[in-house]
Amino acid sequence: MVLSDLAAGAVIETKKPHACGGRTWEILRAGADRTIKCLTCGRIVVLLPDELLKRTRRIGGKA
Numbered sequence: 177m178v179l180s181d182l183a184a185g186a187v188i189e190t191k192k193p194h195a196c197g198g199r200t201w202e203i204l205r206a207g208a209d210r211t212i213k214c215l216t217c218g219r220i221v222v223l224l225p226d227e228l229l230k231r232t233r234r235i236g237g238k239a
């Protein structure tokens with residue numbers, strides 16, 4: 177997995193679950209940082225690309 181996989185529209189699964197228990201996120205915006213949205217609770221979080229890469233377990237996750 178490389179940083180370019182983490183593009184806008186991609187759905188990812190994180191290693192650690194969010195506070196709500198969800199692990200699935202959608203990447204909303206991919207610029208100097210990554211804006212991601214928790215698909216379980218709808219919370220939006222902004223992360224540095226390197227940080228997001230570290231937290232990502234895999235790309236995909238939609239049923």
Ligand SMILES: [Zn+2]
Nearest residue numbers: 194196214217
């Ligand atoms: Zn959540």
